[in-house]
Amino acid sequence: xxxxxxxxxDAEDGADDMARRLTPKGEQQARAMAQWLRAHLPGQxxxxxxxxxxxxxxxxxxxxxxxxxxxxxxxxxxxxVNAAEKHRGIxxxxxxxxxxxxxxxxxxxxxxxxxxxxKGAVWWLAGEAPARIxxxxxxxxx
Amino acid sequence: xxxxxxxxxEAEEHAxxxxxxxxxxxxxxxxxxxxxxxxxxPSRxxxxxxxxxxxxxxxxxxxxPIKVEQSLAPGATPKAIIAAAGWPDSKGAxxxxxxxxxxxxxxxxxxAAGDGRWSIKKGAIWWLSNRVRDxxxxxxxxxxxxxxxx
Numbered sequence: 001x002x003x004x005x006x007x008x009x010d011a012e013d014g015a016d017d018m019a020r021r022l023t024p025k026g027e028q029q030a031r032a033m034a035q036w037l038r039a040h041l042p043g044q045x046x047x048x049x050x051x052x053x054x055x056x057x058x059x060x061x062x063x064x065x066x067x068x069x070x071x072x073x074x075x076x077x078x079x080x081v082n083a084a085e086k087h088r089g090i091x092x093x094x095x096x097x098x099x100x101x102x103x104x105x106x107x108x109x110x111x112x113x114x115x116x117x118x119k120g121a122v123w124w125l126a127g128e129a130p131a132r133i134x135x136x137x138x139x140x141x142x
Numbered sequence: 143x144x145x146x147x148x149x150x151x152e153a154e155e156h157a158x159x160x161x162x163x164x165x166x167x168x169x170x171x172x173x174x175x176x177x178x179x180x181x182x183x184p185s186r187x188x189x190x191x192x193x194x195x196x197x198x199x200x201x202x203x204x205x206x207p208i209k210v211e212q213s214l215a216p217g218a219t220p221k222a223i224i225a226a227a228g229w230p231d232s233k234g235a236x237x238x239x240x241x242x243x244x245x246x247x248x249x250x251x252x253x254a255a256g257d258g259r260w261s262i263k264k265g266a267i268w269w270l271s272n273r274v275r276d277x278x279x280x281x282x283x284x285x286x287x288x289x290x291x292x
């Protein structure tokens with residue numbers, strides 16, 4: 001399996017966490033990352049996104065996502081892995097911190113740890129646990 | 143600081159391991175990776191290489207002065223690599239050109255505090271930085287790119 005963890009891009013503040021929208025900088029980050037992904041993804045992949053608006057907007061820069069309620073902020077590692085395992089091939093999960101960093105730590109190092117994942121960055125993991133880190137890229141380094 | 147760990151590009155076989163030279167594919171890999179780095183590194187950075195020819199040739203693609211560090215030769219321990227880089231207290235960016243499994247053991251230690259041997263492809267780059275957030279020292283993986291993704 002290949003799993004791409006993609007953290008939502010820069011978002012505005014807001015009292016309703018689920019309704020926060022991307023800032024113009026965030027929209028630019030999402031577009032740039034979508035372009036990088038398009039250049040490196042094979043034709044077939046599955047795009048899953050948290051229902052939070054900032055995750056939906058980020059994912060939509062690439063394609064229309066499948067919304068997974070279990071990927072909302074606070075998603076457990078098990079919820080992220082279960083959502084991905086329902087699909088074959090390459091799965092992209094657009095979600096939140098610290099959830100994605102916990103999933104990466106578990107899948108790569110079998111550790112309960114909070115790895116830092118920058119806003120708008122992707123972590124591309126390959127293989128069964130322990131997964132290999134195939135690529136990581138933050139928007140500023142595109 | 144920014145710490146860039148760069149594995150030497152593809153090299154020819156040779157009885158003397160330290161004298162193995164890059165293949166023509168390896169030279170291209172090194173050139174692509176160097177262009178990628180030069181577009182993203184600050185204008186001043188330190189470049190430190192293993193004494194092995196394949197590492198030195200990879201480092202040369204950056205076109206800046208190279209400090210050759212004997213302790214980065216194949217078989218370098220994470221401790222030696224971390225010391226050569228001056229992690230975590232150096233200012234600015236440090237590029238280390240070295241070998242596997244040495245670099246993979248170093249990233250496993252820095253990122254996961256573990257003793258794993260993480261895979262790093264020939265010619266690939268790991269870009270780490272450190273920061274303090276809420277009083278905790280954190281390691282951030284900013285980029286992992288291999289020649290096929292550049």
